[in-house]
Ligand code: SF4
């Protein structure tokens with residue numbers, strides 16, 4: 001039986017026309033519809049490939065027409081080696097209508113933590129959803145996968161995590177790997193990685209995969225990606241790590257509110273010095289913002305309230321591969337490792353941004369030296 005349209009499903013779930021249109025406006029904003037090339041939206045005379053803002057239609061109307069004509073997209077949500085942080089973050093999304101749309105009322109068919117059913121009943125519900133929606137559902141994976149030793153380090157309902165993932169992936173139209181663990185292996189993959197943890201894209205290579213890294217993923221980014229799929233039936237443009245460019249196209253540093261201090265060479269050197277109190281750049285306290293791609297500086301957290309750097313803590317690089325092993329959270333990839341002599345400190349403060357390159361080279365040389373010393377120790 002053909003699925004009802006998303007709009008009809010929302011109506012059945014008690015969402016009024018007014019709230020539906022509000023949600024459409026929200027979705028249009030989150031996915032940045034104005035600059036997206038459009039294809040075949042039922043009821044709208046839009047030449048294929050034309051940019052939404054040039055079409056003459058209001059963004060929310062384009063979204064509304066799409067949701068009125070497109071069928072509901074079921075989601076099956078697995079949790080493997082994870083802490084459920086991405087699910088927790090999503091339940092606290094500050095876009096409640098959108099979060100609701102994705103989580104409970106419209107799309108999620110099975111979610112291990114949020115499902116009312118438990119035990120065998122939950123497993124049966126998952127099997128039934130996989131069968132009913134074969135080839136149509138989006139599979140969301142939270143947590144890393146561990147194929148090592150037959151997958152014995154994470155089993156659910158007597159099945160290994162690896163088998164569970166492979167079975168569910170087979171009938172998926174696309175896979176969203178949410179959080180750093182599912183995208184890149186995350187904390188379970190940190191050295192010495194006893195379970196052989198890895199990201200989903202390392203074991204599945206024949207399906208479209210969208211990585212939504214972060215620790216956790218920003219809920220509005222996750223819902224934005226699902227909304228994009230609902231409206232267009234396609235996945236957004238991805239970077240070379242399979243992250244949507246829409247949300248991961250710029251570094252934290254590109255849009256950081258402390259950037260003017262970085263450019264002026266003004267750095268906090270401890271968490272309670274004058275610079276910290278005056279909101280200076282956190283680069284020398286280990287900030288990974290210059291090499292981290294994510295939307296924290298613009299979307300922020302808790303309804304746009306703040307994000308780590310605004311609250312006084314360096315970015316840890318939680319949306320990048322191997323961030324747990326990146327040389328120490330408080331040692332920046334390009335911040336100096338040892339306290340420099342007084343004259344060097346003064347020069348660094350004056351030279352501002354340019355000094356970072358020198359620091360990076362110094363660090364590289366220092367790391368190399370440490371590495372070769374370590375290797376010769378091992379060989380000896
Ligand atoms: Fe902001 Fe960090 Fe860049 Fe400084 S180094 S401007 S705190 S992102």
Ligand code: F3S
Nearest residue numbers: 294296315316317318
């Ligand atoms: Fe993560 Fe850095 Fe944002 S630590 S939450 S990517 S500011």
